[in-house]
Amino acid sequence: MSYKQLEHMVLESKHDEEKLNDLLVSYKPFIASCTNKVSGKFMRYGSDDELSIAMMAFVQAVMNYIPENGDFLNYAKVIIRNKVIDYYRSQTKHLNRMIYIKTDDDAEDTLEIQASMDAYDEEKAKADRILEINLLKETLSHYGISFWDLESVAPKNKKTKQICKDVICFIYNNPILFNEVLKNKNLPVTQIEKGLRIKRKRFERHRKYILTVLIIKTGDFPYLSEYIKGL
Numbered sequence: 001m002s003y004k005q006l007e008h009m010v011l012e013s014k015h016d017e018e019k020l021n022d023l024l025v026s027y028k029p030f031i032a033s034c035t036n037k038v039s040g041k042f043m044r045y046g047s048d049d050e051l052s053i054a055m056m057a058f059v060q061a062v063m064n065y066i067p068e069n070g071d072f073l074n075y076a077k078v079i080i081r082n083k084v085i086d087y088y089r090s091q092t093k094h095l096n097r098m099i100y101i102k103t104d105d106d107a108e109d110t111l112e113i114q115a116s117m118d119a120y121d122e123e124k125a126k127a128d129r130i131l132e133i134n135l136l137k138e139t140l141s142h143y144g145i146s147f148w149d150l151e152s153v154a155p156k157n158k159k160t161k162q163i164c165k166d167v168i169c170f171i172y173n174n175p176i177l178f179n180e181v182l183k184n185k186n187l188p189v190t191q192i193e194k195g196l197r198i199k200r201k202r203f204e205r206h207r208k209y210i211l212t213v214l215i216i217k218t219g220d221f222p223y224l225s226e227y228i229k230g231l
Contacts, residue, residue: 003071010072013062020062024055030073031058034080038088050084057083064220068182070138078131079220085127129223136224139215143185145208153209160206167203168213168231170195181214 013020028045035043035054043051060083061076069075137147155161170192171177180188187207189200203210213231216224 006072007067010062010065011067014065020059023062024058027058028055030076031055031080034077035084038081038084050087053083053087054080066182066218068139068142068185068215069135069219070142074138075135075220078135081131082128125223132221132224136212136216136219136221139219140212143208143211143215145212149208150212153206155206155209160202163198163202164206164210164213165231166196166198167192167210168217171210171214172217178214178218181211185211187211 009019009023013023031054032043032045032051035048035050039050045051057080058076061072061079064079065072065075140146155164167187171181171188177188177191187204187210189204192198192203193200213228216228217231
């Protein structure tokens with residue numbers, strides 16, 4: 001199946017339960033492969049909880065997917081991986097809580113497990129941030145934006161930052177306008193000028209910055225979203 005055929009099928013599956021089920025069945029081997037890589041062992045449908053988690057993650061990926069996310073399978077892979085890791089993390093935390101009711105003789109073991117949990121959390125956060133950055137990089141490429149562009153087009157002074165913030169809020173809070181941005185991969189300059197009563201030269205230079213913030217705000221980027229709080 002070609003990239004465009006799969007994308008079309010995914011978008012149709014959002015509103016058609018039968019097509020969603022067909023897609024889920026067709027990609028069970030893909031889902032299992034993603035899960036096996038995270039777990040490091042072979043999984044079987046019907047006996048391993050991880051595969052149930054992964055299938056629900058695949059459905060979530062279908063429901064949240066937009067073409068601007070890039071290749072659907074790469075997008076789904078990130079969602080599946082994160083959900084399975086979260087499952088393992090919750091299981092480990094449960095074990096950790098149970099250990100705290102042991103006697104003082106087991107204090108050394110408790111500290112060792114806590115240290116392992118902390119190291120696991122740190123490694124997971126690091127891996128998740130890398131995945132988010134790679135996903136954002138791929139998404140931005142469809143807009144003709146690279147990370148190198150962002151440093152030079154980011155607003156520097158307080159007044160310009162406020163103008164960019166106003167533009168971002170104006171688009172983000174207008175679904176029709178935002179859909180136009182996703183479709184055309186550009187800013188609706190005329191509407192912004194009229195809606196905010198500002199000249200295009202005040203914000204157009206920062207077009208790539210504004211688009212990047214909008215992509216992060218509406219995509220699956222929980223870590224990167226921390227950097228744009230307040231926008």
